[in-house]
Amino acid sequence: MSNTISPLPREVADRYVDELIALDPVTGTYLGVKESSSRLPDTSPAGQEALAELMRATLARLDEAERQPGADSDVERRCARLLRERLTAELAVHDAEEGLRAVGNMSTPPHAVREVFTVTPADTEEDWAAIAERLRAVPAALAGYRESLSLGLERKLYAAPRPTTTFVEQLTEWADVDGSGRGWFEDFASAGPDALRAELDEAARTATAAVVELRDWMRDVYAPTIEGAPNVVGRERYARWSRYYNGTDLDLDEAYAYGWSEYHRLLTEMKTEAGKILPGAETPWVALAHLDEHGRHIEGVDEVRTWLQGLMDEAIEALDGTHFELAERVRKVESRIAPPGGAAAPYYTGPSEDFSRPGRTWLPTMGLTRFPVYDLVSTWYHEGVPGHHLQLAQWVHVAEDLSRYQATVGMVSANAEGWALYAERLMDELGFLKDAEERLGYLDAQMMRAARVIVDIGMHLELEIPADSPFHPGERWTPELAQEFFGAHSSRPADFVESELTRYLTIPGQAIGYKLGERAWLLGREKARERHGDAFDPKAWHMAALSQGSLGLDDLVDELSRL
Incomplete structure (x- = not known):
């Protein structure tokens, strides 16, 4: 008789992370696993199936683990629920x-291949030797991706035409960043040491040639084949993606109605703040356009990076010890400028597991050199502190009390984006938005997230615009109407609006998680406050909430209410 003790759910989850890293070195690099630095994943159909087989095997192990003594403790129960929900959603x-038609302006395998170089260690000659090997792996990774899309074409699983067009344009920019014939990989490799100069240059040219080959195939074969395919996914596919990004099976019609209710609430607030800036302004966006010309600005790319770093440093000093209790390693976050050729939205990358690489915020400049302050303040509270950085870095900090899975690869998008939007609201509640200019910028960002719920659900499900809407009442949503609506209710420039709508067509169901996740965080806080009464301690609640790891929206409100 065997005396082997079966693992508990957290052990199953951490074994999954180890086995995932072996298949997906991009994930390994983000976690700080040095051995991953020279490799790229298999993006072919066979590579996708290998990942699926790992998920199925892990779920079988989890079945056994949940029957073990001790599996019903809070820490094991949370981990098991997350692991089962995430792997089930990913397998669906x-x-x-869906991996056979993964085309768009972000979150595709080629985007992952390029972006992983920005977080690959590059401090020593040994690091750069690994980078050279990884550069030489780019052609195989892009060829595997093309194999997957080719199979999708055979099975008539078509990507949306509009994101495909944008992706071809991005590949063109990656192949020639500034019109000089120098590709992004060559530009990146130019920072390497002289001792590896010839090796790096040759590997980078090989990577760029693979980008050109993929671009030509996408333009000449893929795009013509899918011409006329729908840009929207319909209710069945949307529900599947919504579960993937939100960790719950949403009532999509209720969520759509909620988006409209937030739209009307925010519009009223925006009109009040706009009147303080430009009395008599026809709309809040007229006042924001006035700020584009006459409001506070940061001039220069280096200058805006430095300014954003200062904003995050100031937030940490003000919040630590008063509204949060931060470990020293969580206090460090870096401001960076995003590489060209990506989507227009700012983003965050988390720290490595040992914090040797800190969390970083990234600003895509889109060629601009002048940046309005109103558009930056609440956005960097969202991306940096107390938003994404505090949550995701805290998860890594307490990983030993959770599991590696809960702290890293098990992230639910709507949980993280909901916290970041909640963080913007928290900074407003705490009085950090100092004037009408900053507060109108915050409300404009909130309105953008409400508009995302409306147009993302509305256009993919082709819903009817409500009769009380000031915009095309009674008509059915289309991508064209969605772009018009978004442009009319946002301070962002036309290229940003276009990039946003392409993003929604690329990753349906993700953009709604900001507002719906924020709603879950607010409801969880309110329930905890009701339970504790006058004894409710916001600082203690925030730190407990940030230390429980990832959860889907199915579980988030329940767990937050218990804290």
Whole structure:
């Protein structure tokens, strides 16, 4: 008789992370695993199936683990629920063969291949030797991706035409960043040491040639084949993706109605703040356009990076010890400028597991050199502190009390984006938005997230615009109407609006998680406050909430209410 003790759910989850890293070195690099630095994943159909087999095997192990003594403790229960929900949602996407039509302006395998170089260690000659090997792996990774898309074409699983067009444009920019014939990989490799100069240059040229080859195939073969395919996904596919990004099976019609209710609430607030800036302004966006010309600005790319770093440093000093209790390693976050050729939205990358690489915020400049302050303040509270950085870095900090899975690869998008939007609101509640200019910028960002709920659900499900809407009442949503609506209710420039709508067509169901996740965080806080009464301690609640790891929206409100 065997005396082997079966693992508990957290052990199953951490074994999954180890086995995932072996298959996906991009994930390994983000976690700080040095051995991953020279490799790229298999993006072919076979590589996708290997990942799915790992998920199925892990779920079988989890079945056994949940029957073990001790599996019903809070820490094991949370981990098991997350692992089962995440792997089930990911398998649903895989089994629907969504990986055979993964084309768009972000979150595709080629985007992951390029972006991983920005977080690959590059401090020593040994690091750069690994980078050279990784550069030489780019052609195989892009060829595997093309194999997956080719199979999708055979099975008539078509990507949306509009994101495909944008992706071809991005590949063109990656192949020639500034019109000089120098590709992004060559530009990146130019920072390497002289001792490896010839090796790096040759590897980078090989990577760029693979980008050109993929671009030509996408333009000449893929795009013509999918011409006329729908840009929207319909209710069944949307529900699948919504579960993937939100960790719950949403009532999509209720969520759509909630988006409209937030739209009307925010519009009223925006009109009040706009009147303080430009009395008599026809709309809040007229006042924001006035700020584009006459409001406070940061001039220069280096200058805006430095200014954003200062904003985050100031937030940490003001919040630590008063509203949060931060470990020293969580206090460090870096401001960076995003590489060209990506989507227009700012983003955050988390720290490595040992914090040797800190969390970083990234600003895409889109060629601009002048940046309005109103558009930056609440956005950097969202991306940096107390938003994404505090949550995701805290998860890594307490990983030993959770599991590696809960702290890293098990992230639910709507949980993280909901916290970041909640963080913007928290800074407003705490009085950090100092004047009408900053507060109108915050409300404009909130309105953008409400508009995302409306147009993302509305256009993919082709819903009817309500009769009380000031915009095309009674008509059915289309991508064209969605772009018009978004442009009319945002201070962002036309290229940003276009990039946003392409993003929604690329990753349906993700953009709604900001507002719906924020709603879950607010409800969880309110329930905890009701339970504790006058004894409710916001600082203690925030730190407990940030230390429980990832949860889907199914579980988030329940767990937050218990804290």
